[in-house]
Amino acid sequence: MSENNVRVMGIDAGGTMTDTFFVKEDGNFVVGKAQSNPEDESLAIYNSSQDALAHWNRTVDDVYPELLTCVYSGTAMLNRVVQRKGLDVGLICNKGFEHVLSMGRALQCYLGYALEDRIHLNTHRYDEPLVPLKRIRGVTERTDVQGTIVIPIREKEVRQVTRELVDTGSKAIVICLLQSHKNPTSERRVRDIVKDELKILGKADLPVFASADYYPSRKESHRMNTTVLEAYAAEPSRQTLQKVSDRFKKHGAKFDLRVMATHGGTISWKAKELARTIVSGPVGGVIGSKLLGEVLGYDNVACSDIGGTSFDMALIVKGNFTIAQDPDMARLVLSLPLVAMDSVGAGAGSFVRLDPHNHSIKLGPDSAGYRVGTCWADSGLDTVSVSDCHLILGYLNPDNFLGGQIKLDVERARAHVKQQIADPLGLSVEDAAAGVIELLDLELHEYLRSNVSAKGYSPSDFVCFSYGGAGPVHTYGYTEGLGFKDVIVPAWAAGFSAFGCACADFEYRYDKSVDLALPQFASDKEKVEACKAIQDGWEELIEKVVEEFVINGFKREDVLLKPGYRMQYMGQLNDLEIDSPIMSAKDASDWDKITAAYEKYYEMVYSESACSPELGFSVTGVIMRGYVATQKPVIPEEKEVGKTPSPSAKLGTRKFYRHKKWSEATVWSMEKLQPGNEVFGPAIIESDSTTFVVPDGFATTLDKHRLFHLRETK
Numbered sequence: 001m002s003e004n005n006v007r008v009m010g011i012d013a014g015g016t017m018t019d020t021f022f023v024k025e026d027g028n029f030v031v032g033k034a035q036s037n038p039e040d041e042s043l044a045i046y047n048s049s050q051d052a053l054a055h056w057n058r059t060v061d062d063v064y065p066e067l068l069t070c071v072y073s074g075t076a077m078l079n080r081v082v083q084r085k086g087l088d089v090g091l092i093c094n095k096g097f098e099h100v101l102s103m104g105r106a107l108q109c110y111l112g113y114a115l116e117d118r119i120h121l122n123t124h125r126y127d128e129p130l131v132p133l134k135r136i137r138g139v140t141e142r143t144d145v146q147g148t149i150v151i152p153i154r155e156k157e158v159r160q161v162t163r164e165l166v167d168t169g170s171k172a173i174v175i176c177l178l179q180s181h182k183n184p185t186s187e188r189r190v191r192d193i194v195k196d197e198l199k200i201l202g203k204a205d206l207p208v209f210a211s212a213d214y215y216p217s218r219k220e221s222h223r224m225n226t227t228v229l230e231a232y233a234a235e236p237s238r239q240t241l242q243k244v245s246d247r248f249k250k251h252g253a254k255f256d257l258r259v260m261a262t263h264g265g266t267i268s269w270k271a272k273e274l275a276r277t278i279v280s281g282p283v284g285g286v287i288g289s290k291l292l293g294e295v296l297g298y299d300n301v302a303c304s305d306i307g308g309t310s311f312d313m314a315l316i317v318k319g320n321f322t323i324a325q326d327p328d329m330a331r332l333v334l335s336l337p338l339v340a341m342d343s344v345g346a347g348a349g350s351f352v353r354l355d356p357h358n359h360s361i362k363l364g365p366d367s368a369g370y371r372v373g374t375c376w377a378d379s380g381l382d383t384v385s386v387s388d389c390h391l392i393l394g395y396l397n398p399d400n401f402l403g404g405q406i407k408l409d410v411e412r413a414r415a416h417v418k419q420q421i422a423d424p425l426g427l428s429v430e431d432a433a434a435g436v437i438e439l440l441d442l443e444l445h446e447y448l449r450s451n452v453s454a455k456g457y458s459p460s461d462f463v464c465f466s467y468g469g470a471g472p473v474h475t476y477g478y479t480e481g482l483g484f485k486d487v488i489v490p491a492w493a494a495g496f497s498a499f500g501c502a503c504a505d506f507e508y509r510y511d512k513s514v515d516l517a518l519p520q521f522a523s524d525k526e527k528v529e530a531c532k533a534i535q536d537g538w539e540e541l542i543e544k545v546v547e548e549f550v551i552n553g554f555k556r557e558d559v560l561l562k563p564g565y566r567m568q569y570m571g572q573l574n575d576l577e578i579d580s581p582i583m584s585a586k587d588a589s590d591w592d593k594i595t596a597a598y599e600k601y602y603e604m605v606y607s608e609s610a611c612s613p614e615l616g617f618s619v620t621g622v623i624m625r626g627y628v629a630t631q632k633p634v635i636p637e638e639k640e641v642g643k644t645p646s647p648s649a650k651l652g653t654r655k656f657y658r659h660k661k662w663s664e665a666t667v668w669s670m671e672k673l674q675p676g677n678e679v680f681g682p683a684i685i686e687s688d689s690t691t692f693v694v695p696d697g698f699a700t701t702l703d704k705h706r707l708f709h710l711r712e713t714k
């Protein structure tokens with residue numbers, strides 16, 4: 001086996017660009033980029049791979065066969081949901097609850113809104129439900145909140161609604177009954193009858209999804225949405241992944257494609273629960289930040305990622321990210337464990353419009369995506385995007401977009417900005433464009449500041465990592481004055497999410513809701529009973545975790561299991577996720593260890609004085625994670641040279657507009673700068689797929705890990 005074999009590949013198929021990241025046996029890596037291709041993702045991945053491998057003078061055909069593993073992240077599933085382009089699903093629920101899906105706990109009518117729109121009822125709107133009422137049927141059944149069946153199901157009725165759903169064109173059937181996480185008997189009975197009836201109808205190939213088999217957690221809307229999502233979007237996305245996998249195989253790949261999942265681990269594209277890959281790219285960035293933070297010894301990291309379409313941020317506190325149990329995504333409440341992130345639909349490709357009433361500049365929420373902006377003649381766009389403004393002001397080089405693969409036209413951008421923004425506002429083209437950039441900087445700055453402080457922290461406790469193709473373009477703008485300990489731009493910022501995918505373990509995670517409540521001084525008998533319930537839950541989940549690994553050719557003994565649980569003081573509204581201090585729960589002393597670990601973590605999050613054991617303890621969920629470790633990238637370590645960059649790193653100068661004046665910025669090649677080099681603004685550091693803007697009043701130093709540290713000099 002050669003030391004130079006390429007072993008790991010990470011992919012981030014984003015809305016704008018498709019990034020690939022290749023890691024060699026010795027940990028060295030390269031990054032590639034290509035324009036995304038929503039029609040054929042596999043082609044964009046191929047192009048991006050060629051771009052990356054060209055750095056090593058190698059090709060896809062000779063590298064794919066030597067890869068051991070490949071992790072995909074992308075936005076295809078999310079787009080399918082947003083554009084309502086999923087499968088025609090039929091839904092069976094309890095009689096009288098047929099509108100639960102479209103009501104979405106009421107809060108779905110304002111999810112994702114800015115505060116000013118949230119607080120005004122007249123702006124609230126419901127999206128088209130994933131399943132229309134005509135394909136929803138209620139059946140007579142009731143299981144009470146304790147899990148006791150009060151009204152059993154009626155077989156005839158279930159058969160009847162199955163026939164009706166088939167007649168109305170359902171291509172998959174989802175079953176979600178009340179309290180099925182507590183007692184799945186009725187739901188599974190319905191599932192079996194539906195399957196039997198489908199067989200009779202000659203439709204046995206129609207997939208059937210019972211919520212208790214997929215997402216056995218409380219909160220009906222969340223569970224129903226997630227199971228519907230599985231049928232609606234995950235199954236069609238599997239076909240996209242099949243296509244990607246087929247192209248790999250065509251070029252000799254032997255690995256089994258894996259996908260980044262919302263919990264921060266990777267799962268096979270053949271995994272049963274694929275809905276948990278609905279968001280993957282931004283999760284990759286957080287995983288990459290965690291690894292980088294560990295290597296560099298940073299406990300607290302504020303991750304910030306800007307691409308063409310959005311700004312995503314997450315916090316790593318004391319080396320860990322938080323998992324949100326009931327996140328919302330694409331304006332749907334879901335029950336999926338998701339790496340906690342805050343996102344806003346503002347990125348480098350966001351469309352720019354004037355509010356027709358008050359003429360204020362509005363950014364997004366929609367964006368030019370892979371079509372960049374009006375500055376790209378072939379884009380077919382006529383609405384100005386943020387990228388058009390970057391170009392006019394000298395932030396971006398028109399001849400170096402994707403290393404020159406896409407030629408941008410400054411005059412075209414100027415004409416559109418003039419007509420749509422500058423003239424109506426009575427401004428010069430550059431002042432109008434600069435206004436747009438300042439607005440974006442301000443929005444992101446405020447968003448970052450408020451999300452750090454709303455969680456009870458101060459930026460001065462954190463190092464900020466800035467990445468994504470457009471992160472470095474705006475790092476100065478959204479971090480200025482916030483007081484972060486340090487602001488870091490990795491030289492591989494443009495492929496950072498793909499890098500994160502390459503860092504992630506092969507990991508399955510399953511969750512299950514439980515309801516256990518014990519007083520502070522519980523008897524040993526109560527403690528033993530609680531431990532049994534926890535242990536039963538873990539064992540049920542171990543089977544699911546191991547089953548997934550076995551499908552992928554691993555043996556039970558290859559899998560490292562990590563149990564966890566969710567706990568709160570009785571009566572509290574929010575629980576915390578705890579890594580279990582014990583591998584199995586049996587004795588009363590195990591219960592004491594479980595509560596002690598919870599209190600230790602609670603103390604860390606909320607302070608010691610907030611601990612309230614007198615309320616008693618509730619376990620609200622059990623968790624099982626299974627890992628198989630994979631080859632990871634090695635953070636580069638190069639020799640530091642002097643502060644002064646070599647003249648060969650200087651590419652020239654470019655006119656750069658900011659704060660109402662043009663200046664002459666020095667343009668540097670990112671790749672040619674050496675560790676130890678210092679660059680003072682106004683400067684632009686260019687790479688094929690990202691641009692690091694260092695305005696007047698800022699300076700940056702490149703360290704031995706190829707990380708740029710940005711500081712304010714005024």
Ligand code: AMP
Pocket residue numbers: 014015016017018306307308309348349387396400401402403468469470473494687688689690691
């Ligand atoms: P991402 O979606 O993370 O790939 O970021 C894409 C964004 O990177 C684009 O919209 C550009 O604003 C920004 N970018 C900065 N420099 C370049 C470059 N040389 N080529 C392509 N994109 C660039």
